[in-house]
Amino acid sequence: MRFPFFFPTALLLFIAAACTESKAPPIQHDYAATRITDRVYVIHGPDQNPSKENQGFINNPGFVLVRNGVVVVDPGSSVQVGEMVLGKIAAITRDPVIAVFNTHFHGDHWLGNQAIKAAYPKAVIYAHPRMVVAIKGGKGDNWVKLMNDATQGATRGTVAVAPDLGLDNEESLKLHGTTFRLYHNDRAHTDNDLMVDVVEEGVLFLGDNVRNKSISAGFPEHGSIKGQIDAIGMALKSKATHFIPGHGQSGGREIALNQLQFLVALRASVKKYYDQNMSDFEMKDKVMADLATYKDWVFFNNLGRVINAVYLQIETETF
Numbered sequence: 018m019r020f021p022f023f024f025p026t027a028l029l030l031f032i033a034a035a036c037t038e039s040k041a042p043p044i045q046h047d048y049a050a051t052r053i054t055d056r057v058y059v060i061h062g063p064d065q066n067p068s069k070e071n072q073g074f075i076n077n078p079g080f081v082l083v084r085n086g087v088v089v090v091d092p093g094s095s096v097q098v099g100e101m102v103l104g105k106i107a108a109i110t111r112d113p114v115i116a117v118f119n120t121h122f123h124g125d126h127w128l129g130n131q132a133i134k135a136a137y138p139k140a141v142i143y144a145h146p147r148m149v150v151a152i153k154g155g156k157g158d159n160w161v162k163l164m165n166d167a168t169q170g171a172t173r174g175t176v177a178v179a180p181d182l183g184l185d186n187e188e189s190l191k192l193h194g195t196t197f198r199l200y201h202n203d204r205a206h207t208d209n210d211l212m213v214d215v216v217e218e219g220v221l222f223l224g225d226n227v228r229n230k231s232i233s234a235g236f237p238e239h240g241s242i243k244g245q246i247d248a249i250g251m252a253l254k255s256k257a258t259h260f261i262p263g264h265g266q267s268g269g270r271e272i273a274l275n276q277l278q279f280l281v282a283l284r285a286s287v288k289k290y291y292d293q294n295m296s297d298f299e300m301k302d303k304v305m306a307d308l309a310t311y312k313d314w315v316f317f318n319n320l321g322r323v324i325n326a327v328y329l330q331i332e333t334e335t336f
């Protein structure tokens with residue numbers, strides 16, 4: 018039987034149209050799940066802005082093996098990243114995911130919720146109450162769009178799946194025999210950060226309150242440098258010995274100390290020039306010169322946005 022020649026063309030056009038609606042392909046690169054302790058693993062994403070090349074995978078999803086289950090921290094920026102995280106878990110255990118923690122509402126950390134809920138509908142997703150309200154109130158759609166635009170469609174198919182339950186500072190949760198203790202300090206990196214202390218493992222997930230040698234230049238206006246300095250003080254009171262930053266490699270307490278010293282130096286420098294009546298624009302090069310020891314940190318060249326945010330915070334405090 019012969020089809021008229023235009024038929025396959027029409028079919029191809031139909032398939033092409035259908036593809037633009039469908040889900041983008043899985044994560045291409047094979048990222049290692051690094052064993053931090055016997056029961057805690059972290060998949061370190063590249064410390065970059067979301068792009069077509071990295072398919073939006075830029076954070077550090079972690080997972081904790083509890084008794085007969087798995088607890089995930091920050092399942093990533095898309096349904097594709099969430100599925101990649103599930104694949105890494107499946108290579109280690111057949112136990113189900115029973116819970117998820119979202120460290121804050123920036124989309125690169127939690128849009129992977131979708132994949133976890135699809136595979137494990139009974140898994141409970143925890144976050145700070147302000148994040149629960151924000152995402153249930155519809156704020157997640159902005160993050161979906163932002164991520165899809167930044168990756169030129171590499172996260173297509175992702176939808177916002179909000180956390181189920183709120184947890185606040187000093188609350189503890191025992192999940193299948195493992196204690197998860199939460200720390201929150203009002204406005205720090207955002208107004209809804211949770212740091213997750215896996216007590217028996219001595220592992221502290223810091224969210225973006227701490228990055229490893231990397232400047233948080235994405236949305237500095239969401240945070241408070243004072244609050245972030247205090248939040249890191251809380252983290253340093255933990256007995257944890259393994260510190261997992263929101264971006265960059267994991268390590269020990271020195272990661273939090275480095276971040277603390279950087280923020281203290283940054284704040285002091287901006288304050289010094291503010292007191293000399295300089296505008297944020299005028300002080301930018303001087304502040305960058307004061308902080309030259311940090312010039313190798315990722316996104317150092319984007320420090321201008323952070324200086325602007327810190328300047329506005331100091332101005333507000335002064336009035």
Ligand SMILES: [Zn+2]
Nearest residue numbers: 121123206225
């Ligand atoms: Zn963030």
